[in-house]
Amino acid sequence: MSQFVHKPVLVAEVLQALRPRAGGRYVDGTIGNGGHALSILEASSPDGFLWGCDRDARAVEVARERLAKFAGRFELKQCNFSELGVWLGRESCDGVLLDLGVSSPQLDQAERGFSFQQDGPLDMRMDQNQRLTAAELVNGESAERLAELFWQFGGESQSRRLANAIARERQAHEIETTRQLAELIERLIPRHGKRAHPATRVFQALRIAVNEEISSLKIGLEEAVKILKPSGRLAVITFHSLEDRVVKNFGRARAQDYTFTGGVDVPELRRPRAPELKWCSRKAVKPNDDEVKENPRSRSAQLRVMEKL
Numbered sequence: 253m254s255q256f257v258h259k260p261v262l263v264a265e266v267l268q269a270l271r272p273r274a275g276g277r278y279v280d281g282t283i284g285n286g287g288h289a290l291s292i293l294e295a296s297s298p299d300g301f302l303w304g305c306d307r308d309a310r311a312v313e314v315a316r317e318r319l320a321k322f323a324g325r326f327e328l329k330q331c332n333f334s335e336l337g338v339w340l341g342r343e344s345c346d347g348v349l350l351d352l353g354v355s356s357p358q359l360d361q362a363e364r365g366f367s368f369q370q371d372g373p374l375d376m377r378m379d380q381n382q383r384l385t386a387a388e389l390v391n392g393e394s395a396e397r398l399a400e401l402f403w404q405f406g407g408e409s410q411s412r413r414l415a416n417a418i419a420r421e422r423q424a425h426e427i428e429t430t431r432q433l434a435e436l437i438e439r440l441i442p443r444h445g446k447r448a449h450p451a452t453r454v455f456q457a458l459r460i461a462v463n464e465e466i467s468s469l470k471i472g473l474e475e476a477v478k479i480l481k482p483s484g485r486l487a488v489i490t491f492h493s494l495e496d497r498v499v500k501n502f503g504r505a506r507a508q509d510y511t512f513t514g515g516v517d518v519p520e521l522r523r524p525r526a527p528e529l530k531w532c533s534r535k536a537v538k539p540n541d542d543e544v545k546e547n548p549r550s551r552s553a554q555l556r557v558m559e560k561l
């Protein structure tokens with residue numbers, strides 16, 4: 253179990269957002285190591301209930317062990333949070349948490365292939381039953397498609413150059429490991445003492461593409477709102493601007509008291525309607541300096557909280 257340690261971020265802020273109480277019904281759509289879930293179950297004692305899921309079967313196993321002392325008060329399942337509405341009833345929950353991205357154990361285990369810090373197979377699948385791996389994308393997609401992915405999901409400004417270099421390299425031999433890919437990128441974009449590794453953006457882009465993270469998030473947000481009761485809250489922690497933009501746009505659209513058609517918002521053509529959500533705070537909540545010092549991984553975390561009306 254020690255190998256599987258993930259320090260949850262913004263725990264106090266998540267509790268403040270979800271306001272767990274005895275008898276409440278909560279969902280953790282990204283159970284990970286169960287850190288947030290543990291706090292929610294503790295705060296909703298003696299009889300609050302939690303449904304938890306994760307795409308990663310190993311994470312579900314670890315969370316189940318970790319939450320054992322709350323037996324009878326939780327149910328866990330391996331699934332994508334985009335399926336929450338299939339699993340749980342409409343308006344059945346008081347709070348939903350989505351803590352996006354990957355966990356420290358996923359990053360730290362070389363064989364999962366998420367990290368350029370250690371050598372492992374180019375895998376990056378959260379759900380290991382899935383067929384598509386990062387190696388398949390890197391060796392099978394056209395240079396144009398790779399460049400598009402690196403730009404769209406990683407914001408990599410040298411996306412074409414890197415994609416072309418990958419296409420040349422793989423003619424000689426397949427790129428099968430994280431180290432091979434990281435070294436290829438480092439040869440093209442030398443580090444020059446910069447803090448971030450030059451492969452950071454490409455690795456992020458591949459992970460997002462392999463796990464279809466953006467489309468899962470868009471569907472997951474819809475599903476979360478369906479299963480929330482009126483006055484229930486949705487808390488979402490993101491780790492990069494692409495995810496945050498999806499959450500912000502979703503909340504903004506659902507908090508509007510009008511709709512419009514045709515893709516252009518012309519005030520005279522707006523049609524009034526009741527908003528579905530309201531923001532609980534105007535700005536995203538970020539970890540304080542002490543948390544960032546203690547857990548550097550939290551530095552890019554942002555929490556947004558919405559309430560169903």
Ligand SMILES: C[S@@+](CC[C@H](N)C(=O)[O-])C[C@H]1O[C@@H](n2cnc3c(N)ncnc32)[C@H](O)[C@@H]1O
Pocket residue numbers: 258259260261281282283284285286287288289305306307308311331332333334351352353354355356378468469472
């Ligand atoms: C940052 S970790 C969550 C950590 C957790 N809050 C804790 O306290 O231990 C993110 C987890 O979400 C999972 N995940 C990411 N996208 C998912 C999705 N669409 N559906 C279900 N799980 C997902 C990952 O496999 C990973 O275990």
